[in-house]
Amino acid sequence: MAEDKLLKEFKSAKEGNIPKDLSELSEEEKERLRFLGLDSSLKREGEYVQIDAKPVVCRKQVEGLEILPITEALKKYDWLSDYYWKLLSPEKDEFTKATAEDLDDGYFIRALPGYKIVYPVQTCLYIRTEKVAQKVHNIVIVEEGAELNLITSCSVHPHVESAFHIGVSEFFVKKRAKLTFSMLHVWGEQTIVRPRTGVLVEEEGSYISTYVSLYPVKDIQTSPVCRLVGEGAKASFASIIANQPGSKIDIGGEVWLEAPNTRTEIISRTVVYGGENIARGKIVAKAPKVKGHLECQGLMLSDEGIMRAIPQLDSYFYDVELTHEAAVGKIAKEEVEYLMARGLSEDEATSLIVKGFLTVKVEGIPPTLQKQIDKVLETAKLGF
């Protein structure tokens, strides 16, 4: 279906079946949120939960941290207009346009200058109602010298068959600040997802993004654009994807190295059980003395799927170091046999190899987030 017709089949999230608070959710829904880590197992500094168009949880535990629904933040802070729609344009495509025209809220999270928020802040954008399009706009600002670990766990009601999520996100990482942003998503088989993300990193700042999607989803297309505008800034992107039959996942990452001594690494690991996967990565050197590396690895587990790896390196200067490596292939027979000789059945061996393949240790990621990612990998049915 053409992209511009996709949205027409969905109703506004404002018409959703929205509860007053989380206690009104069914046991099944609560179980799903628990699975996503929205329980006491994950120590956190703040949380934001939005159901369809309504924020239902918005709280913070520590000083130096602000969490507000974006609609409230826009009323409260005039200066937010300097950030709102500054990294992305409403005119970018029909999804940004739809979000600009009819916003279903979103979160505003800010770490104040110098505050290092140790434990994660967790957000959850949850679609509860059938045939709803949820259109959110998020702004995250990590002020000078501050640190923030954000984990977002988006999902749909276990019985919602068809849903649409658009997330416009603009992230600002100021001088010497650090933002780790981890997305652990459990969408539905009929969910369409269109995240639109822009990131700006200033001098000596760092941005670390991890995207994990191991469950069926109908269609994801996203390509965050990250600009490193201050000297010494860095960014890393890791995507860990299990592409299930019937899923179309097109995930990119674009990093613009716009100041000297900036560097980036884009890593993607994809296991294709079926469906269609496109792993894109693009690094643009717009300043001298920059470094970038792109790594894209795909593991094909059947003939029923398609995998495309599309790495791109653009340089406008001679004194740069840009590299990429891409590999797509099958599980090595020797590895399966090795594990079988240690007592694992063929399925168990395959599952362990797939899990190992998807285990990417992202440099700079805090242990609590790594634990959460490991937990998701542990629980997912990998293999056959």
Added chain:
Amino acid sequence: MTVLLEIEDLWVEVEGREVLKGISLKIPVGETHVIFGRNGSGKTSLLMTIMGFPTYKVKHGKIYFKGEDITDLPPYERAKRGIGIMFQRPPTIKGVKLRDILKLCAKENNVKIEELVRSFNFETFLEREVNKGFSGGELKKSELLQLLVQNPDLVLLDEPESGVDVENLNLIGQMIKKLLQKDTPHKPRTKSGLIITHTGFILQHVAADLGYVIMDGEIYCTGNPIEIFEGIQKFGYEGCKNCLKRLA
């Protein structure tokens, strides 16, 4: 004498090529047997067939383990029944740590992994990706540790000394001794071994009960392992051929 492994007239093909031609042997409980032979003579094929790797197709003959016909069982079923193999060139498995593999090997066995690993000075390897960047000696240590944890009744070792520096040879020997209960001479042994060796190194550490010479997929000679090894050192494998002619 209880027989642990019995092989009866085993004929095996790999990709249409005959690699074993009518092998028969018996390994009693508690005994260690050693295989000699040139490269490409079929030694590794015999071990791989006993473990049950599907590339090695049994065309004729039977393999019995603890009295059960295991000829058609997959490797993991054989592992569960008590057969363990040391790989000569084990693969690297991305993202899987030595600790993960040791845990798998342990299964129900109540083995203190940390303690065992420490006793062989290998604890820094626990969190490393299995076999990645391991030296020759480290690969052997890692393999033997896995087997010690797995605790099989029949141990298949393919050239345990290859690629190991002199300094580590002794340690590898000690590990094999432990694996085959050769370090506890007064107890009745329950562990058996089938070991391929080129250099005869293993004979200095483990008192082997029987030796075989395999040539061109057949067992040419069976006898005292030390005598066989000395014969090979003196006359080479050509000597084995002549010896056989003499017997004929």
